[in-house]
Amino acid sequence: MIAIAVVLLSSVWVAHFRGTGWTSAINPAYWYHRLHGDDLYNSDETVLHHGNRQVPEVALTFDDGPHTESRSAILGILADAGIHATFFDVGVNMIAHPELVNDTLRQGNEIGNHSQDHVHRLDDIAGKDRRREINDTDIVFNEITGKHLSLLRPPGMRYNADVLRTTRNLGYLVVGYTTASRDFDPDESADIIAQRTLSRTENGSIILLHDYRATASALPKILSGLKQRGFRCVTITEMIRHLPDGPRTAAVKQLDTLQN
Ligand SMILES: [Zn+2]
Structure with a gap:
């Protein structure tokens, strides 16, 4: 009887809480936050x-x-599959390739802020230097497109409470990730990158990929694997609009404030 109960509970666990590590699972603070979204x-x-x-x-x-x-x-593969994605671009790379910024948006994708030079981590710099790293990227993007950036991912995902105060004051919504494809090694095979990505994907995953050649080679396999498993691909803005009520209302309010 106990064995059956354990098996049943385990399958419920796997079905609903895939990707929740055991350290999180036994941490009351994790469940408090999870309950509140x-x-x-x-x-x-x-x-x-x-x-x-x-x-x-x-x-x-x-x-x-x-x-x-x-x-x-990458844009060609996404267009063929009828998928839109979110690109966190670096200011100096946008200056070098403004046409790619326009192509990306024209195709229905969205672009977020990934700092001006990607060299300075936002938690290593402060005050004017940090604000400039973030603002300069938006100035470049605005010169190319006439629009402003509202999503931001800190380089190396390095942030602390102080960084978040700055990003909030500058009016950004910061985007983390749940699934790292570790696709930055040019010698890594497309199969390995695709397998690693798919094995760590669940409902609501935010998949961290890079704008590199290894990623472009692995992307068709990643997309067909996601499709096979019944996942739809959405932009971060769409994902925000599909959150459960509580977090959705708060996030959409923040986004609308930024985008109006
Ligand atoms: Zn980066």
């Missing part, structure tokens, strides 16, 4: 951590571009 979107910090766990969708995010040798290939 703070583990999806934390409105005090304005950080998106995870999409809706009840919706079979994932967000593909591509950091560090635009790069000539990979952006066009």
